[in-house]
Amino acid sequence: MTFDLDTRLAGPLADPAGEAGHTDAPPRMGFFTDTSVCIGCKACEVACKEWNAVPAASTGEQSTGPGDLSGMSYDNTVGLGGSTWRHVAFVEQTGPPPVDLGMPSVPQGADEGDREMRWLMASDVCKHCTHAACLDVCPTGSLFRTEFGTVVVQEDICNGCGYCVPACPYGVIDIRPEDGRAWKCTLCYDRLGAGQEPACAKACPTDSIQYGPLDELRATAATRLADLHDRGMEKAQLYGHDANDGVGGDGAFFLLLDRPEVYGLPPDPIVTTRDLPEMWKHAALTAAGVVVAVAAAFIGGRR
Amino acid sequence: MSRREKLAVPPATVEPAPDFDSYYGRPILKQPTWKVPDVPLYLFSGGLAGASAVLAELAAATGRPALSRVARFGAAGGALAGTGLLIHDLGRPTRFLHMLRVIKPTSPLSIGTWILSPFSALSLAAAASTLTGIAPVLGRVAGVGAAALGGPMTTYTAVLLTNTAIPAWHDAHREMPIVFAGSALAAAGGLAMVGSPTGENTPAVRLGILGAAVELTAAAVLRRRLGFIGEHYHTGRAGAWMRGARALSAAGILGGLLGHRVRGMSAAAGAALLAGSVATRFGVFEAGRASAADPRDVIVPQRARLAARADNSTPLASTPPSSTPPASTPPASPPLAAAPPAS
Ligand code: SF4
Ligand code: SF4
Numbered sequence: 102m103t104f105d106l107d108t109r110l111a112g113p114l115a116d117p118a119g120e121a122g123h124t125d126a127p128p129r130m131g132f133f134t135d136t137s138v139c140i141g142c143k144a145c146e147v148a149c150k151e152w153n154a155v156p157a158a159s160t161g162e163q164s165t166g167p168g169d170l171s172g173m174s175y176d177n178t179v180g181l182g183g184s185t186w187r188h189v190a191f192v193e194q195t196g197p198p199p200v201d202l203g204m205p206s207v208p209q210g211a212d213e214g215d216r217e218m219r220w221l222m223a224s225d226v227c228k229h230c231t232h233a234a235c236l237d238v239c240p241t242g243s244l245f246r247t248e249f250g251t252v253v254v255q256e257d258i259c260n261g262c263g264y265c266v267p268a269c270p271y272g273v274i275d276i277r278p279e280d281g282r283a284w285k286c287t288l289c290y291d292r293l294g295a296g297q298e299p300a301c302a303k304a305c306p307t308d309s310i311q312y313g314p315l316d317e318l319r320a321t322a323a324t325r326l327a328d329l330h331d332r333g334m335e336k337a338q339l340y341g342h343d344a345n346d347g348v349g350g351d352g353a354f355f356l357l358l359d360r361p362e363v364y365g366l367p368p369d370p371i372v373t374t375r376d377l378p379e380m381w382k383h384a385a386l387t388a389a390g391v392v393v394a395v396a397a398a399f400i401g402g403r404r
Numbered sequence: 405m406s407r408r409e410k411l412a413v414p415p416a417t418v419e420p421a422p423d424f425d426s427y428y429g430r431p432i433l434k435q436p437t438w439k440v441p442d443v444p445l446y447l448f449s450g451g452l453a454g455a456s457a458v459l460a461e462l463a464a465a466t467g468r469p470a471l472s473r474v475a476r477f478g479a480a481g482g483a484l485a486g487t488g489l490l491i492h493d494l495g496r497p498t499r500f501l502h503m504l505r506v507i508k509p510t511s512p513l514s515i516g517t518w519i520l521s522p523f524s525a526l527s528l529a530a531a532a533s534t535l536t537g538i539a540p541v542l543g544r545v546a547g548v549g550a551a552a553l554g555g556p557m558t559t560y561t562a563v564l565l566t567n568t569a570i571p572a573w574h575d576a577h578r579e580m581p582i583v584f585a586g587s588a589l590a591a592a593g594g595l596a597m598v599g600s601p602t603g604e605n606t607p608a609v610r611l612g613i614l615g616a617a618v619e620l621t622a623a624a625v626l627r628r629r630l631g632f633i634g635e636h637y638h639t640g641r642a643g644a645w646m647r648g649a650r651a652l653s654a655a656g657i658l659g660g661l662l663g664h665r666v667r668g669m670s671a672a673a674g675a676a677l678l679a680g681s682v683a684t685r686f687g688v689f690e691a692g693r694a695s696a697a698d699p700r701d702v703i704v705p706q707r708a709r710l711a712a713r714a715d716n717s718t719p720l721a722s723t724p725p726s727s728t729p730p731a732s733t734p735p736a737s738p739p740l741a742a743a744p745p746a747s
Contacts, residue, residue, distance in 0.1 A: 276495055
């Protein structure tokens with residue numbers, strides 16, 4: 102167990118499980134979601150719901166009800182939430198007028214000026230942050246760090262205070278209104294314990310969702326990124342892989358083909374508790390100021 | 405057939421062309437699930453209670469029994485209301501005590517509960533003693549204990565809100581404790597103006613005026629310093645609450661200055677200060693909700709931060725044509741460029 106105040110709230114942290122007090126923890130496990138091979142089949146969404154017995158959708162959740170259409174391409178799940186732990190985003194992009202690369206093409210009866218259209222699909226999930234704001238702010242200890250370095254809610258402890266909800270810089274965790282408690286991806290904690298991979302990774306037909314020791318996944322991702330760059334996909338980028346980012350790196354990271362915000366991800370999230378020492382300092386000074394102010398109001402005798 | 409039609413995919417929504425990319429304009433952050441009016445009133449009650457507890461003990465120590473009495477009731481009432489509202493806001497109210505199974509310095513709600521719980525017990529004991537006349541010494545001791553927690557009671561709620569990812573709250577983490585402290589002083593002074601005779605109300609009037617002035621000034625600084633994110637304090641519901649708060653606080657200040665020797669005027673001014681404090685809490689809360697719903701608040705500053713970092717980093721990173729030549733740029737240690745120490 103290592104404890105270093107500098108890395109307790111932000112910054113790179115080699116061993117989150119150890120820092121949380123686990124001894125002899127297994128290697129940190131996580132997800133690498135390579136969106137370049139995602140086909141938008143939503144098998145992950147379904148597998149997650151089935152394995153974890155997640156209800157179809159919560160009332161008032163971002164998700165539309167069964168049968169409703171969002172108008173957002175093929176995405177009728179809309180976003181992560183208390184009852185949506187995997188969410189496949191669909192982005193339809195119209196590119197600049199095509200450059201003739203001399204590639205064979207199928208005539209499509211389209212106008213000459215027609216632009217190329219491309220799909221971006223990406224399966225989003227809880228990031229299992231190295232410095233997880235949700236976990237930091239949880240007043241009951243319901244959210245905890247597992248021996249695998251993941252972040253899990255204990256539903257028998259959560260009292261539905263809702264603090265984790267606005268604390269998450271990715272907008273992942275949410276309260277299920279009909280239940281009153283907070284829910285999010287557990288990275289299939291029950292399956293991990295049994296040596297199984299999470300349901301979504303298991304179901305993914307293209308290996309867009311890969312599960313494994315985070316170190317190995319990071320190496321895989323670097324290779325894949327270099328490959329895509331070689332092929333001229335300059336906008337391809339890793340997201341959440343960097344231990345020096347604002348959350349100390351994500352346990353679930355991504356390969357994206359465009360800027361993160363295009364997929365609904367914050368471009369440069371920072372764990373809010375990074376600034377907490379400063380906040381407490383300001384609050385303590387101000388609290389002292391309140392006492393001084395009240396005392397000052399009594400100075401000068403006149404009733 | 406109609407089923408089929410229903411499944412037909414509608415055309416992708418045409419986005420207005422904003423100055424940033426987003427996913428169909430969806431918010432990035434989740435809205436706080438905290439309820440209105442529970443949580444704004446909880447913020448108000450805690451502030452009122454905390455400042456009142458300090459006021460009560462100093463009033464008692466300086467021989468102002470009537471002032472002390474009303475302030476003690478304010479402290480106990482505020483604490484009781486605050487605790488009740490907090491519990492009512494939980495998704496699982498019966499599990500309130502789960503808050504007390506841990507003490508987490510990283511959770512302002514945990515620390516806050518550990519401030520609020522003893523404060524409530526002590527201020528209730530003090531008020532009960534005042535009310536019944538039983539065990540005045542113990543009552544006094546309890547009152548002093550509550551007063552010791554009074555300062556923190558007025559500001560921990562500011563940390564509670566600012567320690568979130570919501571830009572209109574988080575980015576205001578320097579000013580928010582001052583806004584809340586001012587609001588608390590205005591409320592405590594206001595309540596004491598309502599409830600104490602003119603013979604004893606000088607400290608209450610001073611406090612109310614000072615508090616409201618601090619509240620107004622700090623809120624103005626906060627809005628200005630937040631830049632475009634501060635707009636959420638001007639517009640919509642939050643804007644209406646904040647305008648109301650300004651009007652009420654200003655009226656309270658004026659009434660306190662002019663009419664503190666007249667019982668009716670003083671009470672009316674006190675009520676205005678109380679109402680101004682309430683309105684501020686609602687305004688701040690609504691501004692946070694609006695900010696959470698606005699993807700721009702998250703994306704634009706973060707994008708700018710990345711761009712600034714890329715500018716400061718190696719010349720290999722995409723250099724906008726306008727940037728200064730890399731040679732003149734000091735390699736200020738941007739987090740991304742710093743090599744991680746091989747530990
Ligand atoms: S992404 Fe949000 S919910 Fe998931 S671990 Fe990080 S802070 Fe918690
Ligand atoms: S809602 Fe539950 S999991 Fe979230 S912070 Fe509160 S107690 Fe913790």
